Amino acid sequence: MSETIKIGNHEVVHITEVRELRRQLAEANEYARKLSIKVTDQGVEIQRLQATLQRKQDAGDLIFEELDDKTPERNCSCHLFPPCHDCTNHAASREAIKAWKEANK
Numbered sequence: 001m002s003e004t005i006k007i008g009n010h011e012v013v014h015i016t017e018v019r020e021l022r023r024q025l026a027e028a029n030e031y032a033r034k035l036s037i038k039v040t041d042q043g044v045e046i047q048r049l050q051a052t053l054q055r056k057q058d059a060g061d062l063i064f065e066e067l068d069d070k071t072p073e074r075n076c077s078c079h080l081f082p083p084c085h086d087c088t089n090h091a092a093s094r095e096a097i098k099a100w101k102e103a104n105k
């Protein structure tokens, strides 16, 4: 079966090839449409994650300020009677403050 169409004077394209090209074009368009939806979805997901991260950052800042205010300067006397009162009460807070500063510099 050789249905043909003419383009200009010389080029002849089989109708079946045109149909196949149209089918491939439709497939490519559908693929592009799905990709576009996926990119949009990922954009929405990124915005959601950024908002979550910002809320956690804000909450972390509040905790940091509160803990920093309530944690005294180091006054260790472990060399006399370990573990000393200062370390027992404040070492964990100092570690947390240090970790927060490291993560936020």
Ligand SMILES: [Zn+2]
Pocket: 075, 076, 077, 078, 079, 083, 084, 085, 086, 087, 088
């Ligand atoms: Zn100590």
